[in-house]
Amino acid sequence: MTENRTEQRAGHHAGPRRPATAVRTLSRARALPPWSLLAAGALTGALLGGGYGLARTPQYTATSYVVAVPTKGSDPASALGFAQAYGRVATQLAVLGDAQVWAGVPVRTLRRSVRTATSPDAPMVALTATSDRPEVAADMADAVSRALTAHAANTSDATQVTLRQFARATEPAEPSTASAAVTGLVGTGAGGLLGALALLVRPRRSGGERGRGGPAVPGPAPAADGRRQR
Known part of the structure; x- marks a missing residue:
């Protein structure tokens, strides 16, 4: 009776055992x-x-360039500042509303697909369009360029700066993605x-798994302090 109770207590304190599936999974993971x-x-x-x-779906990218040119009698340095301004308004509704007629796509498509970039050193605006069809990408870039140039021409009396097309967009031969x-x-x-x-x-292999030897034998106990022996 005493031995059975002792075994029951030892099993109770040992804690729950791992499921056999988990043990096999860990063993396989360690063996890899x-x-x-x-x-x-x-x-x-x-x-x-x-x-x-x-x-x-592959995407194609086409870019059109326009350059800001000062009118006669205006400050050439002002063209750089207006190029920065036109680069910001190129994707606004006032410009894209006119560009959708030439591009053949709605305004929301132009707003999603067209990006602008300007240079701090040159009065130039780059208009880049992306589409899953190369001809549509080129048409959108040229349409926004044309609409922006017309918008600048309507305000040239006040700004003393006009926009001219520097390079038209060409149909890309390869996708940009x-x-x-x-x-x-x-x-x-x-x-x-x-x-x-x-x-x-x-999980790493334990010492018992690396060497299937018998249980470890404790080494000799350290020598007692000499003062205690006395």
Whole structure:
């Protein structure tokens, strides 16, 4: 009776045992070679990245340029300041409302697809349009450029600055988005990095699993203090 109670108490204090499935999963994870996590992460990343590149619709980008020119008798330095101002108003409704007629797309599409850029050193405005069709991208960039030039001409008496088209947009021959090969390489790198992180947090083998020897034998006890022996 005493031995049974002792065993019951020992089992009670031992705590809940791990499920057999969890134990087998941990054992398999510990048994995997280190390079397997890196290979699995890199392969998964390559498949996901390449699949994303194939499933995504390619986008094309076209850019048109206009330059600010001071009128006769005005300060040439003012053209640079007005170029910055026209770059900010190019995507406003007053300009895009006229551009939609030539572009053949609604204003909301122009507002979503057209971006402007200016230079601090040159009185030039770059109008860039993006679309899934190269001809539409070029048409949108040229349409906004034309509308902005007309808007500047209507206010040239007050600003003493006009806009002239510097370069028309051309239809892009290749998409501006990354190809499936590039996205696959990016996915491979990201997957390999995640595999390396998983390798760092992977459960390690315990001492008993590395060497299936008998129970550890405690070493000799340290010598007692000489003063205590006395």
